[in-house]
Structures are given as C-alpha cells and as structure tokens.
Amino acid sequence: xxxxxxxxxxxxxxxxxxxxxxxxxxxxxxxxxxxxxxxxxxxxxxxxxxxxxxxxxxxxxxxxxxxxxxxxxxxxxxxxxxxxxxxxxxxxxxxxxxxxxxxxxxxxxxxxxxxxxxxxxxxxxxxxxxxxxxxxxxxxxxxxxxxxxxxxxxxxxxxxxxxxxxxxxxxxxxxxxxxxxxxxxxxxxxxxxxxxxxxxxxxxxxxxxxxxxxxxxxxxxxxxxxxxxxxxxxxxxxxxxxxxxxxxxxxxxxxxxxxxxxxxxxxxxxxxxxxxxxxxxxxxxxxxxxxxxxxxxxxxxxxxxxxxxxxxxxxxxxxxxxxxx
Numbered sequence: 493x494x495x496x497x498x499x500x501x502x503x504x505x506x507x508x509x510x511x512x513x514x515x516x517x518x519x520x521x522x523x524x525x526x527x528x529x530x531x532x533x534x535x536x537x538x539x540x541x542x543x544x545x546x547x548x549x550x551x552x553x554x555x556x557x558x559x560x561x562x563x564x565x566x567x568x569x570x571x572x573x574x575x576x577x578x579x580x581x582x583x584x585x586x587x588x589x590x591x592x593x594x595x596x597x598x599x600x601x602x603x604x605x606x607x608x609x610x611x612x613x614x615x616x617x618x619x620x621x622x623x624x625x626x627x628x629x630x631x632x633x634x635x636x637x638x639x640x641x642x643x644x645x646x647x648x649x650x651x652x653x654x655x656x657x658x659x660x661x662x663x664x665x666x667x668x669x670x671x672x673x674x675x676x677x678x679x680x681x682x683x684x685x686x687x688x689x690x691x692x693x694x695x696x697x698x699x700x701x702x703x704x705x706x707x708x709x710x711x712x713x714x715x716x717x718x719x720x721x722x723x724x725x726x727x728x729x730x731x732x733x734x735x736x737x738x739x740x741x742x743x744x745x746x747x748x749x750x751x752x753x754x755x756x757x758x759x760x761x762x763x764x765x766x767x768x769x770x771x772x773x774x775x776x777x778x779x780x781x782x783x784x785x786x787x788x789x790x791x792x793x794x795x796x797x798x799x800x801x802x803x804x805x806x807x808x809x810x811x812x813x814x815x816x817x
Contacts, residue, residue: 510759511768517752518772519779522610524745526780528594529601531739537727539716541742542595544730546587546709548743549750553702566696570703578693586686586700587708590750593680594742595712596672603669605785608795610777611651611802612670614770616677618648618805621766629685629762641763644808648770651802654794681766687750688757697754704750774799 532541557563573579601609622645626637683704690700719725733740756765778799 507759510756513752514756514760514765514768515772515775517749518769519776520745521749521769522773522776522780524742524749525597525601525609525777526784527739527742527745528597531730531742532599532602534730534736534739535728537725538595538597538599539712539719540727540730542591542712543709543716544740545594545742545746546591546705546712548740549747550702550705550709552744552747553698553705553751556698557702563696563698566694567699567702569694570690570699573693579690583686583689584703584707586683586690587704587706588711589680589683589686590704590746591708591711593676593683594708594746595715596676600669600673600676604673605781608670609673610773611795611799612673613677613680614766614773614802615648615651616674616679617681617766618645618677618770620678620681621763624681624685624762629682640808644767644805647805647808648802651798651800651805654798654801681762683750684753684757684765685762687754688762691754692758697751700754701747701751704754705747771803774803 528541528545531544532538535541535544557567570579570584574581574584597609604612622637622641687697687700687704690703691697694700730736730739753765753769760768778796
C-alpha cells in the first residue's frame with residue numbers, strides 16, 4: 493500500500509542496522525568504480541560502460557518487481573501518485589543523476605585514482621546534502637543547516653584539498669578532474685532524495701529503484717545515440733556476461749546501492765545517509781587502490797591524511813546532527 497506523510501514520523505528513528513547497511517552499500521560503490529573502469533578499458537567509451545550498468549540494473553530490478561505482486565502494484569501506482577500530486581514529475585529523475593555519475597565515473601577514475609576520485613566526490617556529496625535537507629527535497633522533510641553541519645562540510649572540503657595537493661612530479665593530480673569529481677558528487681546526492689520520495693509514497697523501495705534505472709537508461713541511451721550521430725566515436729561492445737562476469741558487476745552493485753539509498757533516505761535523512769555513505773566510500777576506495785591500483789594511484793601520506801580529515805568531518809557531523817522529528 494502507498495504510504496502517506498503521516499508514516500514518516502515513525503521512520504525517522506535511526507537504527508544501527510540502517511547505518512551498517514548504508515556503510516556496506518557504500519563500500520560496494522567504491523568497488524563499482526574499479527569494475528566500471530575495467531569495463532571502460534574494454535568498451536573504450538564511458539557511455540557504453542554506463543549502458544551496460546543500466547541495462548543490467550534494469551533487468552535485475554524488473555525481475556524483482558515481476559516476482560512479487562505487491563511490488564508490481566507499487567510500481568503501477570506511480571502514475572496515480574503523480575496525478576494526485578503526491579509525487580512530482582521531477583521525483584522520477586533520480587536516475588538522471590546516477591546516469592551522469594556512472595558515465596563519467598569510469599573515465600575519471602583512470603585519471604585521479606579511486607581514492608582521490610572518492611574523496612572529491614564525497615566532499616561534493618556532503619556539501620550538496622546540506623541543501624537537499626535544507627529545502628526538503630528528500631522524504632525526511634526539511635532539516636536546518638546548523639553550525640555543526642556547516643563546519644563538518646568545510647572540514648570535509650579541507651580534507652579534499654589536503655588529499656589532492658602537493659603531489660610530486662610523477663604523481664601530479666589533475667585538478668580539473670578533482671573539480672569535476674566534486675561537481676558530480678554535488679549533484680548525485682539528489683538521487684537518494686528523489687528515489688526516497690518514490691519509495692515512501694509507493695511503499696516499495698524496489699519500485700523506486702526500477703523507476704531510477706528506467707530514467708537513467710533512457711538518458712544514457714539518448715546521449716549515446718546523439719553523440720554517435722553528431723560525432724561518431726570508436727567503441728567496442730563488452731564481452732558476454734558468462735565470458736567475463738567480473739566486469740558486469742557494476743550493474744548489481746548499482747542496484748544494491750540505489751535500493752539501499754531509496755530505503756534509507758527517509759529513515760536517516762539525506763545528510764546523515766550521505767555522511768554514513770562517505771565513510772563507506774572512503775574505506776572502500778583505499779581498499780580498491782591497494783588491491784587494484786591504476787596508473788594514477790598514489791597512496792601518499794598526504795592522501796591518507798586528507799582521508800582522515802574527511803573522516804573526522806563525518807564523525808563531527810554525525811555527532812551534531814539529529815534526525816528530524
């Protein structure tokens with residue numbers, strides 16, 4: 493059954509299990525960066541890589557939706573929720589931000605390395621999440637911008653500056669790439685807010701996740717076809733999933749994260765969800781750079797210090813933030 497706004501009062505109690513699940517899903521997102529970078533080496537085109545992620549994600553979520561009548565009912569209720577005004581048309585665009593993220597992710601990781609990519613993205617996410625909660629875009633409603641939240645965001649940006657400056661001549665970090673990563677993080681924090689609205693109103697996070705992948709695949713397909721018509725570029729189709737299953741994990745990883753985000757946005761609020769996600773992404777990024785280094789990987793003391801400062805910003809914000817009543 494669709495949920496109304498009165499249900500949100502009980503959903504704002506933060507549970508340790510929700511924090512843990514968000515953390516795990518965010519570690520997986522860092523692994524997705526490595527997987528998508530590997531796929532990008534095969535396809536030679538970030539848009540083709542993004543297509544593989546969204547096609548796989550759409551197949552998975554469509555199968556999950558078809559498997560249960562209550563999920564099908566929730567998904568089919570979306571048009572009526574829009575007609576009644578409970579959902580706005582722009583609530584359906586969460587997949588757009590994810591599509592942009594995936595499309596540029598694989599290319600930027602090869603330039604910055606997973607750790608710098610992630611630190612820059614999460615700084616953008618933290619700053620953007622303040623505005624998302626401030627204006628009540630997410631299902632948890634409006635939440636004030638407190639001094640603690642502002643201070644933690646500034647500290648997070650300082651952590652990024654420490655992490656991405658001062659490299660030696662061999663490991664100079666592309667500042668333009670860092671700025672692009674920050675911008676991507678700033679816009680992608682809207683995704684859990686919009687998907688969370690659909691999940692809350694329809695009553696099913698899987699239905700919201702399916703809407704996300706439909707919108708995301710549509711945007712990527714239009715951009716890909718447009719670029720090929722205007723300025724055709726060489727690309728290669730990926731191998732079949734059974735030939736190289738590892739490079740196809742980007743889709744399942746994305747489903748896990750988007751589904752978790754849609755469920756947790758109303759419980760944690762976008763800001764606290766983002767901060768918890770930051771910890772998971774930072775932890776996963778360091779792990780990925782250790783296990784699967786790229787030519788841009790540079791796990792210097794400065795980078796580790798920057799990650800530590802950013803982690804301290806997360807702790808600070810967590811201690812000074814409260815769920816809405």
